[in-house]
Amino acid sequence: MSGAGFILAINFVVAGLFAASFLAVALYDTHPAAPRWFAFGYMLGALYFGIEFAIFMLAGGSIVAVLSFSVALASFALFNVGLAHKYRIAVPWRLMAVVFLLSVVACAAIQGMPRGSILRMFVYQAPYFVMQAIGVWIIHRSSARAWLDRVLEVALAASALHFLAKPLLMQLAGGTGASVGDYLKTDYAMISQSLGAIFGIGVALLALIILVRDILAEVTAKSEMDTLSGLLNRRGFERLAALSLEHASRQGMPVALVIADLDHFKVVNDTYGHASGDRAIQAFASFLQSATGTGHIAARLGGEEFAIVLPGANLVAARLLAEGARSAFSALPIGGLPAAARVTASFGVAELLPSEGLSSLMARADEALYAAKKAGRDCVRVARLATIEPTRGLQTG
Structure with missing residues (x-):
């Protein structure tokens, strides 16, 4: 051959x-x-x-x-x-x-x-x-x-x-x-x-x-997807959020983080059943998706806790978005719950500081969320530098 x-x-x-x-x-x-x-x-x-x-x-x-x-x-x-x-x-x-x-x-x-x-x-x-x-x-x-x-x-x-x-x-x-x-x-x-x-x-x-x-x-x-909410899970959120923060730092853009938690979620589960609790999570996730824009990263971190990374947004813009979301969601009826029943959420907001990493940013936003819970829930609190300051006029609960 x-x-x-x-x-x-x-x-x-x-x-x-x-x-x-x-x-x-x-x-x-x-x-x-x-x-x-x-x-x-x-x-x-x-x-x-x-x-x-x-x-x-x-x-x-x-x-x-x-x-x-x-x-x-x-x-x-x-x-x-x-x-x-x-x-x-x-x-x-x-x-x-x-x-x-x-x-x-x-x-x-x-x-x-x-x-x-x-x-x-x-x-x-x-x-x-x-x-x-x-x-x-x-x-x-x-x-x-x-x-x-x-x-x-x-x-x-x-x-x-x-x-x-x-x-x-x-x-x-x-x-x-x-x-x-x-x-x-x-x-x-x-x-x-x-x-x-x-x-x-x-x-x-x-x-x-x-x-x-x-x-x-x-x-x-x-x-990296949470099957119940349709949002990113914690693993996916941390990966994409870190990349977003790195990109924003290179571009000199501000970045804000909003962490939200459904109020009295255990009471919702115990009173109306876990199926209703799941519907509340799905409703809040769907609401976050509609409220956020292109380039924003929304995730369910676990349980009833959610997070949104907002590239290009400073503390003021993120606080306004959180307050708008809080107000609108508190008036949103949830399928499976009585007509008069409403589910509310508390929000913590932080802006990325120079040379700060994701873990530090999340810790400060968590502290702000804790302050919102301590202040009576259904409200927004912001983190400024290393201290937590209430946002005047934003507490409603």
């Missing part, structure tokens, strides 16, 4: 392994459409390499050559479908169907041309370029591209461009051989199959890494 034939056989095995890998990822992905389509694409890729090997071993005719070309082009199309699902872009079915049909017709038409013709080689390779360029376009249209997605975009663009370079490579390498059976013995076959292996493996690895990255991100998000 020639070196090119050996690489062709390796490509067959590698394509099959990647197909199996994508299918395995689909089992763990909550959005399995993308890895499934990737798997189907690499299955066709393995079929293509099998047909190619048979063509050159058995000197197949034009019909088999067109079939091989069609299978390879279809594998690229299926990979594009996977990309569209991954990046939540409408699948360009019509565009790919037109490209596919015209390309198959063109491939059939050039079968009678000399094998060393540059025009023949260009017509044969250009459809591969176009189909992978569609994949690049799909990724580029996505607004949710991280750096790794951009790397995949670049790798796919390089893979597409290498097909346009193949006519020149053919000329420089001395042609594709006098017959189909001679192809695998040529330097061009060695170069072409090697490049195909490099780009095919590179694109597949990047796609796999991106899929795994998304799965891990989703698992992390679920582990």
